[in-house]
Amino acid sequence: MTAAGLRRDELATFLRSRRARLRPADVGLPDGVRRRTPGLRRQEVAQLAGLSVDYYVRLEQGRGPHPSRQVLAALARALLLTRDEREYLFRVAGQSPPPVPGPSGDVPPGLRDLLDAMTTTPAYLVDAKYDVLAVNRLAARLLGDLPERNMIRWMFRHPTPDDPEARRFVRDSVADLRAAYGRYPGDRGLTELVTELLGVSPRFAALWAEHDVAQRRPVTKRVAHPELGPLEFECRVLLVPETDQRLIVYTAAPGSPTHEVFRRLAEQVRP
Structure with missing residues (x-):
């Protein structure tokens, strides 16, 4: 301008x-x-x-x-x-805003306290490129030891259920990543992640080529957990505007088998 x-x-x-x-x-x-x-x-x-x-x-x-x-x-x-x-x-002032430095990896104390207070709901915090920053006790028990710190990289290295909700979750993840890619031009971590996935995952490359840009929407996830059996829950991705991070929360319908699994797990991990 x-x-x-x-x-x-x-x-x-x-x-x-x-x-x-x-x-x-x-x-x-x-x-x-x-x-x-x-x-x-x-x-x-x-x-x-x-x-x-x-x-x-x-x-x-x-x-x-x-x-x-x-x-x-x-x-x-x-x-x-x-x-x-x-x-x-x-x-x-009639000027184009300068690009922001990059996705924030700092966890605000209030968000860490919120995660700890969610004792019956699995929840974890990721930055704009989906690096895991913090998890609560229930999410740690449910997810186990995460061999991969970045959730999108993990998603494209492992098979996902072939159902409409799962496909939409993957598509929304790539669209959200592209939105972050546009907000942080030149960020080394984002550039390396996208370059890597374009080279190793034809599925990612096909979705990236569609140039969809969108924020995340809630989806129903169905997971065959190796220890806990079949689980069904709503996955909500909540934007934290001041840090451009995402709070990912798994909620099960009250009275459902998954709700009971979450309740039992919460008792096991209670401090």
Whole structure:
């Protein structure tokens, strides 16, 4: 986008709102004297971003020059913007957002606590390229020792049931992977995974060539478990927006044989 795409009033309002929500302690500054208004001072934001105070003031007043990508990146860091906020900042400033570095592998403490609290439901967390990041006790018991850390690689190295739900699950997985491939251009891990699967799996190559891009939908999975016998459960893939991770949850219908299997397993793995 060119300078014509700059929305000065919206940029000014957004900067003021993000500045007002921050406390000095959030950015490593002392609280100092009592403040008449909440948030950081303009000169503090300018200092954190390495800008002149006059330049930043003019941006907040909607009369500044067209900010460069370097200035926007510095403001995003100074104001502790999230990924979505950073993208919005660039767009209202008339710039194309920079690509994000790559899929996040950090597990937020709240998500780890949530996994541990799900004592009767198998659940695990994967990043955008489906590397397993964390599992709860029931999922660990159900899945066993995972010889392969990446679930999509595992999927295409092992046969899957030949039923419509299983085929849709595989297709949706590839479509979701392609969406991540577009969000993280040049990410080495994603590129290597896709290149590898294109070379070793004709089934993956055929699905990848369709260029489907989609988010995951719930499917019913039927699994012949080597120890637990036939299982049937709904597999839900829940997006975690702030980290672009996925919480994968297996839920069995109440009163079903699989529900009873999950209940017995939960008693066995209870700490």
